[in-house]
Amino acid sequence: MKNTINKLLVNHSLFYKALLYVATVILVVYLFPKSGHFKYEFQKGKPWQYENYYAPFDFAIQKTQEEIDKEILETKEFSKQYFYYNEDIVANVKATINELVEEVVSASDLSKVEKNTLIEKSNQIIEKVYEFGYLESSSEQKNEQTIITLRKGNKIQEIQLHKIFLSNQLLDFIQAEIGKEPFNETEITVINIIHKELKPNVSFDESFTQKVLNENLSKISYTKGLVSENERIIFKGDIVEGKKFMILTSLKNEFESQVWSKSNYNWIVTGYTLLVALSFLMIFLFLRKYRLDIFENNTKVSFIFFNIILIILLITFIVKYDAKYVYIAPIVILPLVHKAFFDARLGLFTHVLTVLLLGFIVPNSFEFIFLQIIAGIVTILTISELYKRANLFISVLQITFVYFVAYFAFSIIQEGNAQNLNYEKFVYFVLNGAATLFVLPLIYIFERLFGLVSDESLKELSNTNSKLLRELAEKAPGTFQHSLQVANLCEACANEIHANAMLVRTGALYHDIGKMLNPMYFTENQTTTVNPHSDLTPKDSAQIIIDHIINGVELAKKNHIPDRIIDFIRTHHGTTLVYYFYKKEEQFVGGKVELNDFQYPGPIPFSKETAILMMCDSVEAASKSLKTPSSQSIDELVDKIVNKQMEDGQFMNADITFKELQTIKKVLKKKLKNIYHLRIEYPE
Known part of the structure; x- marks a missing residue:
């Protein structure tokens, strides 16, 4: 048991990756739809490229969505409207009007005949108004010729709407x-009484009307015909169109919507698990072979997997809601984010694998995969400096344009013309581009969550008005000027060999911040002839010089400087010697000197950027010792320093070629000559 625990502690990093791998595979497989997949791809108007195909089982031919929508529209249009006739209102109104009219007529000067006639007319008016009912004008449904159904007690009667009285006709x-x-x-009084007391007794029965409509809609058939098992569907070479296209589409939908048995379900899950596991294994193998520094960093590996899962989750939710909105999802954010924190190759690799996995979720997977991979390639090729907002905006416009062109091409291939384009999708592509602009705040959030650093953060860190650099300028002005010169040299070299110029410039600005604690022990900060090293032994002096690495790392961590910048502080001297005090100690003791006492702790540079800083820092510092700088002396100085670093194995772990080293030396020679204003000597 103890041995097992020890092994877990020793290999905890690999154990974490295995756990992350298994958890990610399970989550992605869980998100995938568990239906079957039709194994053939076909397009309307194109030949059937496979063998003769026969129905594998009985299935119904499904109507198209257009046919179903048309039937629904017709059902709604011809569905009956039901109105309710309230007999209680009629009885109450009759009693009230009769009582009031008789009272008015009895008190009038009219003759008996005239009185009876007026009362009789009053009753006739009530009978005629309430024969079919009285409806408020605001409740009128459609036009007056509309046939409605009137519910009067237990009886139902169909009448034209114009037979019902409306308030504006009364x-x-x-x-x-x-x-x-x-x-x-008297007649005027009776007219006013009748008009005032007549109450609407017919109302639109919305609930009953909707109930009948729902029943009619439920009777709509979504199929039209049946295909029997082993019935021929299509011959090889036949054009997929008309009824054949409808049958194939119905069969494909049947495969994707079947309720599978437990045995089939298990097989489908097994297949998904193998494919997803293989895809994520490829990511691990890629990182292990080409980006070992990322592979060994569990935080960075977790970040990569987190982004992939985030995209898969987003697409899954969209497909479950409505698959037509799938192109609104800004999938190109994935390569953008990975390029911002790592590199373009990793960004494109993870993007392609993620899109391939999404092909199992989205409809019309071939079109989706093609469009998204093309968009990902354009994203990687067009965005070089993400921290420049104009670059991002221009790139998003280019990505959106590529979506337009690719979708247009697919549409005319599938439809055979440009008349049936779905212009709604062009709006989705525009919304996709707008959502992609959200990548900048998203990168900021990821930096805080995962402790990573992007080009945007590097831009902020490289501002010389930042707290730490301003403090360096005040406490160690000579070191600050040296750092600025080194930063300029580093940036020029990085641009020449296509390294990360922003990263190396930022690293150069911070590489000597440890000198702030003892600024006067470094020659660039000494303004008088008094040298504090005169009172120290060579060994003590060397230790103070070496300590600026340790002090710099501690100071950077205290000020929350990212690890990518701290790496430059650690590696800018590698494992070289404090050569001046080493030689001085040899003279002092007159014998063999312990190398460890005069050697920087390392590690040696492990990237192009850290290697560039080591060269530029050493060359810039050494150039100050040239009493009479000349073109030849500068060339010899650069060659001597860089060649010595190469011989000492300082660049063994850096991913830098001999050709790139030669290019860097040329840039350093040229820049130093410009700094010292060297000119060609003309003959007198």
């Missing part, structure tokens, strides 16, 4: 029924 009808103008005083 007054004219009452006046016409009472008689001709001019009306006497």
Whole structure:
């Protein structure tokens, strides 16, 4: 048990990667749809390129979405509208009006015949108004010729809407029924009573109408015909169109929507697991072979896997909601983020693998995979300096344009013309581009979550007005000027060999911040003839010089400087000797000197950028010792220093070629000559 625990502690990094690998595979497989997949790809209007195909089982031919939508629209249009006739209102209104009219008529000066006639007309008006009912004008449905269904008690009657009285028709009808103008005083009073007391008794029965509509919609058939098992569907070479296209589409949908048995389900999950496991294994193998520094850093590996899972989650949610919005998702953010924190090759590699996995989720997978891979390549090729917002904006425009062109090409291939383009997708591509601009705040969030550093952060760190660099300029002005010169040299060299210029410049600005603690022990800060090293032994002096590495690392960590910049502080002297005090100690003791006492702790540079800083730092410092700088002396100085570093094996772990070293030496020679304003000597 103890041995097992010890092995886990020793190999905890590999154990974490294995755990991360298994957890990621399980999560991705869980997100994948568990339906089957039709194993053939086909396009409308194109030949069937496979063998003669026969139906593997009985299935129904599905109607197209356009046909279904048309039937739904027709059902809604011709569905009956139901109105409710309230008989209680009629009874109450009759009683009220009769009582009021009789009271008015009885008190009038009219003759008995006239009184009876007026009461009779009043009753006739009520009967006619409530024969089919009285409906408020605001409740009118469609036009007056519309056939409606009137529910009156237990009876249902279909009538035209114009037979029902509306409030705006009521007054004219009452006046016409009472008689001709001019009306006497009693008639006017009766007209007002009837008009006032008549109440609407017909109302639109929305719930019942909707219930009937839902029943009618549920009766719509989504299929039209049946294909029997072993029935021939298509011959090899036949054009996929018309009924054949509908049958193949129906069969494909049947495969993707089947409720699988437990045995089939297990096989599908096994297949998904193998493919997903293989894909993520490729990422580990890529990192192990080409980016070992990332592979050994669990935080960076976790970050890569986190981004891939984030994209898969996003697409899964969109597909479950509505697959037509899948092109709104800014998938190109994945290579953008990985390029910002690592490099373009890793960004493109992870993007391609992620898109291939997404092919199992999205509909029309071939089109999706092609468009997204092309967009990813354009993203990697066009965005060189992410911290420049103009570059990002221009690149997003180019990516959106590529989406337009690729989708247009696919559409005319599939449809055979440009008339059936889905212009809605062009809007989705524009929204995709707008969402891609969110990458900058997203990078900032990732920096805080994972402790990584991007070009945007490097830009902020390289500002000489930042707290730490301003403090360096105040406490050690000579060192600050030296750092600025080294930063300029590093940037020029990095640009020449296509290294990360922003990274190496930032690293150069911070590489000597440890000298702030004892600035006067470094010659560039000494303004008088008094040298504090005169009172120390060579060994003590060497230790103070060496300590500026350790002090710099501690100071950087205290000020939350990223590890990528601290690496420059650690490696800019590698494992070289403090040569001046080493030789002085030899003279002092007159014998063999312990190398460890005069050797920097290292490590040696492990990237192009850290190697560039070592060369530029040494050359710039040594150039100050030239009493009479000349073109020849500068050339000899650069060759001597760089060649010595190469002989000492300082660049063994740096991914830098001999050709690149020669290029760097040429740049250093040229820049130093410009610094010292050397000119060609003309003959007198």
